[in-house]
Amino acid sequence: MLVNLSQVLSIAEQESIAIPAFNVYNLETALGVAHAAEALYAPVIFQVYSRLFTNNLAQYLAPSILKLIEDLPVPCAFHLDHGASMAEVQKALRSGASGIMIDASKWELDENIRLTKEVVTLCSSVGVPVEGELGHVGTTKDAVQAEYTKVDEAVWYVQETGVAALAVMIGTAHGRYLQAPKLDIKRLSEIANATRIPIVLHGGSGIPDDQIRQAITSGVRKVNFGTDVCYSFLNSVRSTSEDIVGVDLFMKEPTAAVEAFAREKITLLRTKL
Numbered sequence: 001m002l003v004n005l006s007q008v009l010s011i012a013e014q015e016s017i018a019i020p021a022f023n024v025y026n027l028e029t030a031l032g033v034a035h036a037a038e039a040l041y042a043p044v045i046f047q048v049y050s051r052l053f054t055n056n057l058a059q060y061l062a063p064s065i066l067k068l069i070e071d072l073p074v075p076c077a078f079h080l081d082h083g084a085s086m087a088e089v090q091k092a093l094r095s096g097a098s099g100i101m102i103d104a105s106k107w108e109l110d111e112n113i114r115l116t117k118e119v120v121t122l123c124s125s126v127g128v129p130v131e132g133e134l135g136h137v138g139t140t141k142d143a144v145q146a147e148y149t150k151v152d153e154a155v156w157y158v159q160e161t162g163v164a165a166l167a168v169m170i171g172t173a174h175g176r177y178l179q180a181p182k183l184d185i186k187r188l189s190e191i192a193n194a195t196r197i198p199i200v201l202h203g204g205s206g207i208p209d210d211q212i213r214q215a216i217t218s219g220v221r222k223v224n225f226g227t228d229v230c231y232s233f234l235n236s237v238r239s240t241s242e243d244i245v246g247v248d249l250f251m252k253e254p255t256a257a258v259e260a261f262a263r264e265k266i267t268l269l270r271t272k273l
């Protein structure tokens with residue numbers, strides 16, 4: 001059943017766990033995630049990257065995601081990932097998103113607050129909670145790692161914008177890590193305690209399990225997995241027999257590979273230290 005971002009994160013809060021947010025790109029990746037959620041009876045977040053709204057693919061994908069969620073026996077949310085501007089936010093709302101991320105983290109604090117606040121005002125008028133980002137989470141290819149989120153700025157940002165969840169920079173990055181990251185758990189605890197809202201960890205693919213568990217103990221309630229959804233799907237596509245011609249039959253194994261990946265992460269995020 002479809003719930004909004006805050007509702008799904010409140011389950012995580014009550015149980016002191018985190019909800020995995022899986023980036024889905026097509027019917028098969030969404031199906032894999034749905035199968036895992038159903039099998040483990042676990043709430044998940046289906047999220048779609050902003051590029052798919054920019055190029056209008058998401059308007060065709062969204063109805064499938066919403067139907068999958070409607071048929072699931074557990075509460076799930078449909079979320080815009082890294083909304084870059086008001087245009088993607090509006091398209092995602094129109095497609096039925098029950099959570100919105102606005103990422104204005106590349107701007108100075110004042111501009112980040114201004115844009116985020118504008119999105120919160122729009123989304124609150126239709127009852128959709130917003131995830132903001134403070135302290136830019138870059139990519140694993142960046143030459144220099146961005147500055148970590150500052151506790152006092154996080155408090156100010158949350159108070160001024162009214163976001164329902166906060167993505168922070170504490171040492172993660174998007175993409176494949178060359179070396180395992182080392183998360184700043186102390187800073188994470190300080191931010192979570194001072195802001196009192198669910199914290200979101202981006203760049204979940206490749207973070208060692210023990211650090212993910214520590215992050216959950218310290219207040220992370222949503223962990224994003226994008227890169228490894230792609231790799232689990234694509235690696236399986238590359239190894240699936242060329243003799244299978246029916247596309248629906250060919251897609252069975254890649255769909256199952258995404259399901260296996262999602263099951264693993266759901267279980268990890270539910271396991272307490």
Ligand SMILES: [Zn+2]
Pocket residue numbers: 082137174202203224
């Ligand atoms: Zn991200």
